Amino acid sequence: MDEQQKIRAALARLADVLADIAATASVKNTERCPYKTVASLCTFHGGCMNQLRAPDEPVCCSGDHLIVWQAATHVTPATEPS
Ligand code: SF4
Numbered sequence: 001m002d003e004q005q006k007i008r009a010a011l012a013r014l015a016d017v018l019a020d021i022a023a024t025a026s027v028k029n030t031e032r033c034p035y036k037t038v039a040s041l042c043t044f045h046g047g048c049m050n051q052l053r054a055p056d057e058p059v060c061c062s063g064d065h066l067i068v069w070q071a072a073t074h075v076t077p078a079t080e081p082s
Helices: 003-029
Strands: none
Touching: none
16 A cells, blocks of 8 residues: 555545544434533523523523523513403
């Protein structure tokens, strides 16, 4: 095997390893909320039913799963004009 073949073989192995890493990252990306920090704080500024709020405390995440959007029924309805 000459030098060029060794380089091509090494690049092929590297491509296989990177493809595996990318595939794993894609799967993991669907398993964890992107707004959750390593300290389990929530950085999402919208409403999520997993948020735990305490006075003078940062918002914490109560789960290790994806966003559970606040249902529209949790929003105080606007008064209808009569
Ligand atoms: S799941 Fe909800 S509470 Fe937890 S980090 Fe994501 S948006 Fe925030």
